[in-house]
Amino acid sequence: MRVAAAPGNGFALVTFSTPVDTGNSPTVSYTVTSSTGKAVSISAADFAKYSFVRVPDLPNGRDVTFTVRAVNATGTSEPSLPSFPIEPSARQVQPPPPPVHVAALPGDHGEVSIHFQSPGIDHAEMDPSPITSYVVSAEPGGARFVLSGRNILTLQDGKHTTFKVISGLKPGTYTFKVAAVNEAGPGAPADTGAVTIR
Numbered sequence: 770m771r772v773a774a775a776p777g778n779g780f781a782l783v784t785f786s787t788p789v790d791t792g793n794s795p796t797v798s799y800t801v802t803s804s805t806g807k808a809v810s811i812s813a814a815d816f817a818k819y820s821f822v823r824v825p826d827l828p829n830g831r832d833v834t835f836t837v838r839a840v841n842a843t844g845t846s847e848p849s850l851p852s853f854p855i856e857p858s859a860r861q862v863q864p865p866p867p868p869v870h871v872a873a874l875p876g877d878h879g880e881v882s883i884h885f886q887s888p889g890i891d892h893a894e895m896d897p898s899p900i901t902s903y904v905v906s907a908e909p910g911g912a913r914f915v916l917s918g919r920n921i922l923t924l925q926d927g928k929h930t931t932f933k934v935i936s937g938l939k940p941g942t943y944t945f946k947v948a949a950v951n952e953a954g955p956g957a958p959a960d961t962g963a964v965t966i967r
Contacts, residue, residue, distance in 0.1 A: 770837050772801075772852040775899045777952055778859050779829055782899060784821045784919075785837045785849065787813075794841040803827060804834045804851070820919040821901060827857045862898040864956035865949040870930070873945050873961035879938040881966055884930055885947050885959065898952035905933060906946045906958070938966045 772785040783801050795813070801822045802808040811822050827833055832854035839846040868885040875881050883905050902917040916933050942965050946958035 770839070770849040772835055772837055772849050774824075774833075774835050774852045774855045776833075776855040776857045777862065777898055779827055779857055780823055780825045781827055781833065781835070781855055781857060782821045782901070782952075783824055783835050783837075783852070787816070788839050788846070791839070791841055792843055794843050796839045796841050798840045800838045800840065800845075802836050802838070802848070805831075810840075817918075819901070819917050820921070829857045829859050832856050862951065862953040864953045865900050865951050867957050867959035868903065868947050868949055869959070871945075871947050871959040871961050873943075873964040875964050875966050876934070877967070878936075879940070879966060880934060880936045881938060881943070881945070881964060882932050882934045883945055883947060883961065884932045886930055888949060888956075900949045900951050902950045903931070903933075904948045904950060904955055904958075905935070906948075907935070907938070908944050908946070909941075910943075940967055941965070 770785045770788055774781045774783045798810050798812050799816055800808055800810045801824055803824055807824055807826050809822055809824050834851040834854050836848035836851050838848050866888040871885040873881050873883055902915055902921055905914040942963050944963050945961040948955040948958040
């Protein structure tokens with residue numbers, strides 16, 4: 770398993786590639802352990818949904834690495850190779866900028882696909898919290914849809930397009946807003962403009 774981490778204020782967000790060989794028994798959970806000894810477990814189902822683990826209670830100003838063990842019915846795996854070190858710090862996290870190239874493409878039978886790219890802005894000097902999800906809201910009606918998972922975490926360079934198909938909409942004219950979410954919360958949304966659903 771390959772392990773990567775992003776620092777926060779006294780915590781880290783850790784993601785990893787899941788094992789290919791599970792020993793003929795499905796993985797039921799993962800345990801992430803920091804070099805300080807802090808360990809956090811997550812079920813395989815939750816990791817498939819969110820694709821990251823939040824590890825709290827880490828010291829600021831000190832390098833920390835992380836390893837991961839997989840757990841199935843036969844036992845616990847050996848630990849992965851450690852991640853590259855990261856350094857938590859007492860920085861103030863700002864909400865992310867709006868996504869770019871946002872568009873809504875109507876389909877048939879009350880469906881619409883929402884397309885967008887991550888902000889893709891280089892805030893290296895600010896060491897920003899990574900985007901962990903996007904919130905899509907529909908007006909009128911106020912329906913909200915959350916996008917999370919591995920693609921959200923790994924495609925943050927602004928060069929790849931993410932899309933979500935929304936179904937069950939009644940015929941009419943809608944506007945969709947897309948906001949990126951990080952540790953500070955949702956940022957300002959980007960607007961698709963009006964689109965007619967038939």
